[in-house]
Amino acid sequence: MKQSRAYPGTCADKGTRAKVRTPPRQxxxxxxxxxxxxxxxxxxxxxFLLLSAYPLLRVLWQSVRYANLxxxxxxxxxxxxxxxxxxxxxxxxxxxxNTALWTALSVTGEYALGLISALALNANVxxxxxxxxxxxxxxxxxxxxxxxxxxxMLTPEYGVLNLWLVQAGLIHAxxxxxxxxxTALLAVTLVNIWRSFPFYTISLLAALQAIPADLHExxxxxGAGSWMRFRVITLPHLRVVSMTLIVIHIVWTAVNFDFIWVxxxxxxxxxxxxxxxxxxxxxxxxxxxxxxxALATMMMGFMASVFFMQxxxxxRIASSQAGTA
Amino acid sequence: xxxxxxxxxxxxxxxxxVLVGFTIFCLFPFVWMLDTALKPLHEVQSLHPSLLIxxxxxxxxxxxxxxxxxxxxxxxxxxxxxxxxxxxLMIAVFCGYVLSRWPHTGIxxxxxxxxxxxxxxxxxxxxxxxxMLMRQFGLLSSYTGLxxxxxxxxxxxxxxxxxxxxxxxxxxxxxxxxxxxxxxTGFIYRILLPLSAPGILAAGAFAFINAWNEFMFGxxxxxxxxxxxxxxxIMMFKSAHVTDWGGLMAASVLTVVPVAACFLYLQRFLIEGxxxxxxxx
Numbered sequence: 001m002k003q004s005r006a007y008p009g010t011c012a013d014k015g016t017r018a019k020v021r022t023p024p025r026q027x028x029x030x031x032x033x034x035x036x037x038x039x040x041x042x043x044x045x046x047x048f049l050l051l052s053a054y055p056l057l058r059v060l061w062q063s064v065r066y067a068n069l070x071x072x073x074x075x076x077x078x079x080x081x082x083x084x085x086x087x088x089x090x091x092x093x094x095x096x097x098n099t100a101l102w103t104a105l106s107v108t109g110e111y112a113l114g115l116i117s118a119l120a121l122n123a124n125v126x127x128x129x130x131x132x133x134x135x136x137x138x139x140x141x142x143x144x145x146x147x148x149x150x151x152x153m154l155t156p157e158y159g160v161l162n163l164w165l166v167q168a169g170l171i172h173a174x175x176x177x178x179x180x181x182x183t184a185l186l187a188v189t190l191v192n193i194w195r196s197f198p199f200y201t202i203s204l205l206a207a208l209q210a211i212p213a214d215l216h217e218x219x220x221x222x223g224a225g226s227w228m229r230f231r232v233i234t235l236p237h238l239r240v241v242s243m244t245l246i247v248i249h250i251v252w253t254a255v256n257f258d259f260i261w262v263x264x265x266x267x268x269x270x271x272x273x274x275x276x277x278x279x280x281x282x283x284x285x286x287x288x289x290x291x292x293x294a295l296a297t298m299m300m301g302f303m304a305s306v307f308f309m310q311x312x313x314x315x316r317i318a319s320s321q322a323g324t325a
Numbered sequence: 326x327x328x329x330x331x332x333x334x335x336x337x338x339x340x341x342x343v344l345v346g347f348t349i350f351c352l353f354p355f356v357w358m359l360d361t362a363l364k365p366l367h368e369v370q371s372l373h374p375s376l377l378i379x380x381x382x383x384x385x386x387x388x389x390x391x392x393x394x395x396x397x398x399x400x401x402x403x404x405x406x407x408x409x410x411x412x413x414l415m416i417a418v419f420c421g422y423v424l425s426r427w428p429h430t431g432i433x434x435x436x437x438x439x440x441x442x443x444x445x446x447x448x449x450x451x452x453x454x455x456x457m458l459m460r461q462f463g464l465l466s467s468y469t470g471l472x473x474x475x476x477x478x479x480x481x482x483x484x485x486x487x488x489x490x491x492x493x494x495x496x497x498x499x500x501x502x503x504x505x506x507x508x509x510t511g512f513i514y515r516i517l518l519p520l521s522a523p524g525i526l527a528a529g530a531f532a533f534i535n536a537w538n539e540f541m542f543g544x545x546x547x548x549x550x551x552x553x554x555x556x557x558x559i560m561m562f563k564s565a566h567v568t569d570w571g572g573l574m575a576a577s578v579l580t581v582v583p584v585a586a587c588f589l590y591l592q593r594f595l596i597e598g599x600x601x602x603x604x605x606x
Binding site for chain 1: 344347348357358369370371373374415417422423427443445446448450451452480509534537540556570592
């Protein structure tokens with residue numbers, strides 16, 4: 001653009017398109033750009049409207065209506081009946097508790113492992129590329145494969161982990177980790193941590209590498225030990241990334257269906273059932289779409305509030321950083 | 326660095342120890358998967374499993390490939406994930422172009438935030454309405470249904486990845502092309518696409534991995550063996566009473582192969598792309 005204005009002569013030589021550049025047509029050009037842009041984004045917008053926006057609205061709509069997948073005669077306005085169905089369900093509170101436990105343990109474990117591995121990868125060691133690749137691998141494979149492989153390692157009769165634990169003298173006899181009400185959820189959580197922490201590693205590593213080296217050097221000259229430097233320099237630099245990571249993963253973990261379904265299907269005796277499993281059960285096993293959508297609506301409300309808190313948290317961090325600078 | 330030599334040595338010893346520990350933690354399940362897949366039945370069912378294989382055999386692989394529906398699932402996954410990737414790229418190239426070239430226009434901002442938002446909407450919340458939608462259109466147990474649904478997560482992903490790759494193509498090239506009488510679409514096809522080919526391959530590989538790995542929609546929307554994809558299919562191997570673990574682990578190894586191939590290619594992009602795209606501080 002700039003060039004064509006500076007050398008109108010060269011432009012005119014190029015033929016027909018140059019005519020568009022005359023001042024009265026400037027507006028048409030902007031309008032043209034807008035039209036092109038609209039055409040270009042149209043497919044993406046259509047997909048978004050059809051596959052995200054419309055289904056979301058439909059969840060809200062169905063949550064206040066009676067709807068059944070196999071019996072179309074069940075219909076009509078339900079008010080808050082579907083919500084009452086969910087809240088009165090004896091499995092609801094345990095499932096809510098399981099979801100909270102599963103999310104809290106997963107995110108804490110993932111963050112801890114992610115931070116330690118990122119710090120180690122950030123150190124000046126040989127073979128970093130290899131270590132980095134090895135650590136990312138679990139995150140890339142299908143959850144089904146991760147879940148089944150760990151299920152195999154945890155089997156009571158032939159599982160290698162049970163054998164090791166017995167050999168190490170930590171347990172007397174092999175334990176059916178996934179078959180007992182007390183351990184099933186914890187075992188699945190461990191596997192989730194194994195698969196998900198690499199995402200933290202990559203993100204935290206990127207943030208660590210963005211910290212200017214002279215900050216650390218200056219601190220060393222001032223006599224700061226490594227713990228001190230970690231606290232005063234490293235941690236504050238990781239604050240924003242950490243917060244984003246944690247919020248995203250709280251939501252992703254709370255709504256995760258695959259892991260638990262693959263490894264325990266919510267059992268034994270519903271001991272590892274979380275809210276997403278309940279949504280599936282309501283809608284696709286009991287065919288009660290209304291109740292399923294009511295539960296989904298409640299989860300959407302929960303997620304919206306998590307994002308709301310994150311938004312304000314970020315603003316506060318931003319303003320406090322602006323204040324100290 | 327001004328840190329003393331001895332302190333540095335301690336630091337690197339600690340770092341190595343931690344990294345080796347993590348590597349074992351991350352890779353051991355794969356080692357065990359491969360190990361089990363190569364064991365004959367009586368060694369798989371040993372009460373004292375060990376890494377050592379006395380009689381390595383490809384029997385598990387042979388059984389999975391010739392006596393089960395695994396090849397059908399594999400083919401279905403290739404069809405679905407491949408088509409979803411191509412469809413996604415066709416949509417995302419143009420959308421990413423708009424987001425990259427005119428980032429401050431109202432259109433780009435609206436579409437950008439809508440896509441960002443849709444990336445945050447978890448699949449399980451859309452499960453019920455999408456199931457009903459697919460039923461309405463008769464797309465349950467069909468490739469088309471899954472391909473379309475996979476776009477819910479692959480399109481936003483690719484749009485943002487492609488946007489950052491397109492950002493790297495200097496605007497001067499586009500102006501030069503325009504002066505030479507190249508239309509906007511012509512520029513995209515003839516210049517932008519070849520120039521950002523590695524980026525497009527990377528975005529495509531990432532979309533493919535995600536589509537290949539997807540489990541829930543495939544599990545819920547597909548009810549016949551002829552259309553079932555690999556991830557739900559592999560779960561069918563595990564029955565309530567007796568599970569053929571040797572076969573299951575062989576199938577797992579084969580499932581991971583395409584993903585591993587994509588990952589090897591993706592590696593160098595993944596680090597930057599994820600760090601800048603997914604978790605922008």
